[in-house]
Amino acid sequence: MSGLPLTGRKARDFWSDLWQRxxxxxxxxxxxxxxxxxxxxxxxxxxxxxxxxxxxxxxxxFTRLLADIADQIVAFDIAPAAxxxxxxxxxxxxxxxxxLANAMDGExxxxxxxxxxxxxxxxxxxxxxxxxxxxxxxxxxxFAATRSGGRLLLANTM
Numbered sequence: 001m002s003g004l005p006l007t008g009r010k011a012r013d014f015w016s017d018l019w020q021r022x023x024x025x026x027x028x029x030x031x032x033x034x035x036x037x038x039x040x041x042x043x044x045x046x047x048x049x050x051x052x053x054x055x056x057x058x059x060x061x062f063t064r065l066l067a068d069i070a071d072q073i074v075a076f077d078i079a080p081a082a083x084x085x086x087x088x089x090x091x092x093x094x095x096x097x098x099x100l101a102n103a104m105d106g107e108x109x110x111x112x113x114x115x116x117x118x119x120x121x122x123x124x125x126x127x128x129x130x131x132x133x134x135x136x137x138x139x140x141x142x143f144a145a146t147r148s149g150g151r152l153l154l155a156n157t158m
Contacts, residue, residue: 010129012078012102027061040120040155041065049116049150055103055142056122060086060096066118067093074111078102104130104138112145117152124156 027033040062049070057063057075059082066073073096077083083100090096101107104126119142126135139154146152 014129027059033061037062037065037120040118040153041069044116044118044151044153045069051111051114051147052116052118053108053112053114053145055108055117055119056125057086057098058082060090060098062118062120063096063098064090064093066116067096070116071095073097074099074108076101076103076108104134106141109141109145113147113150114145115147115150117142117146117150118155120153120155122156123154 027037044066047069050072052066052070052073054063054066054073054075057077058079060075063073063075063086067090073093075086075096076099077086078101080100083098086098090098099107103122119139123135123139126138130138142154143152
């Protein structure tokens, strides 16, 4: 394949399969998901973020909400189908760049530090593929990439 380690290929294949089926989590149709995402934006509101990083953006539903409070967003997902859908649905967002990559590889570090780092409903799934140590290291790296005075939002409903 592309030289990814086994866990990276496993993660990409797993998420790609889910996103090939469409909106698996019903982000775009679920009242619960809309309310949950609105609540997260409320938690982050009250300030403007110059540069934001979103890990595990999926089809970009939450990314589109973040665009109201951030000047520039870089949003990552590992699933090609998710990123393609995010790019299509967010085509009018000039301040958002959707990238296809495994966030665990740390490609996002080069663009830091970030004023806002968001990882919503992603950490819980990483444990399906990566060790606890790997996930803990990843979260420490996200914290380190958050600018002093910035915000790191780790939100999971699982």
